[in-house]
Amino acid sequence: MATTRMDLDGRPIKPITICMIGAGGFIGSHLCEKLMSETPHKVLALDVYNDKIKHLLEPDSLPWAGRIQFHRLNIKHDSRLEGLIKMADLTINLAAICTPADYNTRPLDTIYSNFIDALPVVKYCSENNKRLIHFSTCEVYGKTIQSFLPKDSPLRQDPAYYVLKEDTSPCIFGSIEKQRWSYACAKQLIERLVYAEGAENGLEFTIVRPFNWIGPRMDFIPGIDGPSEGVPRVLACFSNNLLRREPLKLVDGGQSQRTFVYIKDAIDAVLLMIENPDRANGHIFNVGNPNNEVTVRQLAEMMTKVYTKVSGEPALESPTIDVSSKEFYGEGYDDSDKRIPDMTIINKQLGWNPKTSLWDLLDSTLTYQHRTYAEAIRKAMVKPTAS
């Protein structure tokens, strides 16, 4: 007899149906895994692709068979979207172009994907009184105030100038020709639209600002399960370099800082939002791990050490190489200098804190990368490239 699961206020959690847009992606695939293995909820999984959730959809003998349905559709132009949102109690929108290499090279696609294409999702939820959890990004904060202070200013040590807080921090982007900010600005405007639908029309919404969630199935390995010339996010870039025994490329010397959180810790936070609507509705949540801050150079050094342990292969003599952002990303690139999430609101509303250290999450993730890709890469490197 399954025990009834209780929410944070001691009330029994009723099974719901969730319309998950972008369910076939990195975060979506982990969220579907969690929902299928640990909850009674149903998922309508909408995406253009389902490679990352195929293991959840087949065979029919799976214990959750019947609770997850895949619908292959592109929300840009599909008349089935409203009906699927109406069938569900809650819509979670994860769909986006969200790899920085695209922001300054495909700015129109980026703006359409992160703002225009999300408009019908918000409209259908609002018109049909359906709850929405919308995925934004920590990138809406842009650059810290600290990054504009003189290098020797003592204020640089004051957290008020660099800790990012949902209800007080400004959004600071570069100039228009720095087209990198097309993504963050599109995300900012869709946040403002969702917030306005809440304020004016009573839409029950939650906005999530992920701070660099990383783990297995993030993006792709160029030339293996993605285009050879593709440029994924840093975890996949560095994994690809390690797998191919190439130096890791440090953009502009790798001085930018990031905080990384393990995908499995972050998914726990999302499940708390799903199952505690009274505590999550109306809120914007930072979801990250302030204890895992490194420069990109330090990340490269740590991944090199972990990969040596995981693969048994010694590191290269020169494990990293500096490259300019212009060379790596092209014209119009710019960067966030530092991303430390303030955790006050998510602690107060949901009592959530991340658990996994950067070393441990890199250990499990690089173990997955090595097990999944090492053989395919060895074969690809042996095979002469087509002349």
Ligand SMILES: NC(=O)c1ccc[n+]([C@@H]2O[C@H](COP(=O)([O-])OP(=O)(O)OC[C@H]3O[C@@H](n4cnc5c(N)ncnc54)[C@H](O)[C@@H]3O)[C@@H](O)[C@H]2O)c1
């Ligand atoms: N992973 C992170 O650390 C991170 C950080 C900040 C924000 N986010 C946000 O979280 C969300 C999910 O990110 P992710 O890391 O899983 O990315 P992802 O690229 O792995 O997943 C996005 C999914 O959306 C799908 N999609 C895109 N456009 C679509 C469309 N028009 N119709 C149907 N499906 C479409 C893609 O096929 C993909 O499977 C995005 O909104 C992203 O901006 C993620």
Ligand SMILES: O=c1ccn([C@@H]2O[C@H](COP(=O)(O)OP(=O)(O)O[C@H]3OC[C@@H](O)[C@H](O)[C@H]3O)[C@@H](O)[C@H]2O)c(=O)[nH]1
């Ligand atoms: O090979 C590489 C790849 C990336 N980098 C650097 O590593 C840092 C992280 O780059 P990523 O591609 O992972 O992406 P960013 O952290 O800049 O933004 C990402 O995180 C927030 C989400 O909104 C998005 O998924 C994306 O915008 C950047 O400073 C980038 O310049 C390298 O130095 N070398």
